[in-house]
Amino acid sequence: MKAKLEVKDGPLAGTRVELGKLGSFTIGRRSASNLSIVEKAVSREHCRVDYDGDLYWLVDCGSHNGTFVNGRKITKCLLYDGDVVKVGHVRMVFSMPQQVPEGAGES
DSSP states (O other): OOOEEEEOSSTTTTOEEEOOSSSEEEEESSTTSSEEOOOTTSOTTOEEEEEOSSOEEEEEOSOSSOEEETTEEESEEEOOTTOEEEETTEEEEEEOTTOOOTTTTOO
């Protein structure tokens, strides 16, 4: 399973980043962020993606304008394949092709 984020908007549109399986992947305006988005609506330390050994979690880091998943403002959210993450005015799509969506296969 190679989890990725693909940037859909702005100067980084088309950029795909692999999230990896250790620690946290940071997103923010700082150049030291793993994914640096230079936009006024993005906080210096906006959010991060944490991997807990099985799942990926999106965590807002107290950003001023919020972090959104599928149009819903979150503080912490489990990520599923196809989720749309919005940071500032930038949309990103989370992909993890071998992940089974919640409720799939239930009868």
